[in-house]
Amino acid sequence: MLRRPIFWGTxxxxxxxxxxxxxxxxxxxxxxxxxxxGWCFGYSFVGSTLRMPARIGMPLHIxxxxxxxxxxxxxxxxxxPWLATLPQGARAVLLVLxxxxxxxxxxxxxGLISRVTxxxxxxxxxxxxxxxxxTWERAANGDGSEVRVRAVQMRMRALTLAIVGMVVPAGLVAxxxxxxxxxxxxxxxxxxxxxxxxxxxGLPVYFVFTALARRRAVSCTLAFGDDEFRLAVGAERYxxxxxxxxxxxxxxxxxxxxxxxxxxxxxxxxxxxxVKPPRGVEGGLPAVPKRVFRRLELAGLAVERTRRDDxxxxxRPGTRSPSEPARGARRSAxxx
Numbered sequence: 412m413l414r415r416p417i418f419w420g421t422x423x424x425x426x427x428x429x430x431x432x433x434x435x436x437x438x439x440x441x442x443x444x445x446x447x448x449g450w451c452f453g454y455s456f457v458g459s460t461l462r463m464p465a466r467i468g469m470p471l472h473i474x475x476x477x478x479x480x481x482x483x484x485x486x487x488x489x490x491x492p493w494l495a496t497l498p499q500g501a502r503a504v505l506l507v508l509x510x511x512x513x514x515x516x517x518x519x520x521x522g523l524i525s526r527v528t529x530x531x532x533x534x535x536x537x538x539x540x541x542x543x544x545x546t547w548e549r550a551a552n553g554d555g556s557e558v559r560v561r562a563v564q565m566r567m568r569a570l571t572l573a574i575v576g577m578v579v580p581a582g583l584v585a586x587x588x589x590x591x592x593x594x595x596x597x598x599x600x601x602x603x604x605x606x607x608x609x610x611x612x613g614l615p616v617y618f619v620f621t622a623l624a625r626r627r628a629v630s631c632t633l634a635f636g637d638d639e640f641r642l643a644v645g646a647e648r649y650x651x652x653x654x655x656x657x658x659x660x661x662x663x664x665x666x667x668x669x670x671x672x673x674x675x676x677x678x679x680x681x682x683x684x685x686v687k688p689p690r691g692v693e694g695g696l697p698a699v700p701k702r703v704f705r706r707l708e709l710a711g712l713a714v715e716r717t718r719r720d721d722x723x724x725x726x727r728p729g730t731r732s733p734s735e736p737a738r739g740a741r742r743s744a745x746x747x
Contacts, residue, residue, distance in 0.1 A: 416458075420451030424507055431503040442510065446582045447575065449511030453518030460522075469526065476523050479516045483509075514582045544693045547700060550634050550641075557634035557641075558697055561688075562681035563627045564644060567667070570682065577616050621685065628686045633670060633696075635703045642672065642679065649677050653710035657727050661699050664721040668695040699723055 427444035456475065460468035486509055547556035629645035640656060642649040651674040660671035668684035688694045698721075704714060712725040 415455065416451040417455040420448045420455065420511075423448030423451065424511055427507045427511075428504055431507060441507075443579065445507055445510040446514050446579060446586075449513060449515040450518055450575075450578050450582070452511065453515035453522075456515070457519060457522035461526075472519070472523055472526065476516070476519045479512060479519060483512055483516060513586070514578065517582070517585065518578075542688075542691050542693045545688075545695065545697050547697055550636065555634055555636035556700060557632055559630065559632050560683050560696065561628045561686045562631045562644075562669075562683045563624050563685060564629070564679065565624075565627075565682050566680040567669070567682075570685075573620065577620055581616050624682075624685050625687060631681060635700060637706070640672070642681075644679065644681065649679070651677055653707055653712070656707070656710065656712060656725070659707075659712070659725040660722070661696065661724075662722045663696045663698050665695070668721075670696070695721075 423444045427441045427448060430441040430444070457472070460472040460475075462468070463471070486505075545558055545560070547558055550557045630643075631645075632641075632643040634641040638653055640651045640653065640659070642651075649672075651672065655674050656672075657675075658671065658673040660669070662668050662670075662684075664684075666684040667682070670679070670681045670683070672679045683696055684694060686694075707725050708714065712727050715724040715726060716722070
């Protein structure tokens with residue numbers, strides 16, 4: 412539950428209501444809570460529609476975007492006199508919801524723009540040869556199989572914080588612009604304003620983030636041997652015996668495709684999905700070879716499958732703390 416954005420969105424908006432009731436003005440702290448809380452709801456909604464079948468997710472996404480934009484217009488244009496007649500507590504709750512709806516609507520519209528552009532890209536891609544999925548190759552030393560990718564060494568928590576760090580300043584800039592150009596925004600209408608803010612603020616921030624992330628990408632080689640897992644991350648080399656492996660997360664698909672490895676002396680998280688693959692090659696990772704499942708089970712690891720079919724987690728019951736000294740992991744680095 413703690414990993415779900417909708418939980419944090421609810422908690423942040425609840426705190427914002429309490430703080431707003433306790434004060435007599437819209438200070439920076441509750442305003443920030445409203446922005447981040449609203450973004451959490453928008454992020455959760457967009458993710459839910461993307462996991463649905465297209466025939467359901469797309470109409471639902473479009474409908475929510477239109478309805479939410481229409482509600483914002485109605486509240487701003489016509490609900491002022493009615494809101495003034497409500498008790499203070501009700502006004503505080505509605506104020507929080509109204510402010511949270513702005514980043515939520517912005518993220519939902521950005522997601523809708525992304526879906527439309529992706530659909531156009533898929534249509535164009537249908538006219539070209541399909542990209543080749545990544546496959547396992549025989550390891551260079553003849554022991555097992557390997558795959559070569561480019562990845563960014565970053566944890567999901569750091570990625571989430573980076574996204575929040577972009578959304579909050581962008582939301583503040585958008586809010587300031589809407590105040591500064593209030594008359595123009597009223598004439599254009601909410602839909603045009605949201606789209607314009609997405610194009611002027613959202614897309615540049617997204618492109619800057621992806622460019623910075625890809626600049627940090629390094630060449631990696633991931634290899635499953637008969638008795639060990641080998642990683643080459645740039646100049647660093649890691650060799651982890653299966654009997655010493657404590658946790659291995661392997662996510663093959665989506666923008667969050669990644670590998671997380673933890674063993675004595677090794678604690679890595681490699682994000683593959685955010686790096687653009689070579690032309691003609693599918694993104695993500697190949698599935699874990701079937702032979703590896705049996706070898707990891709024999710080494711004492713338990714297999715845990717999540718609700719997503721492309722995510723597999725191998726864990727060892729009662730694992731040691733990563734701070735304990737390494738017993739079976741070897742690490743070397745080559746210097747140029």
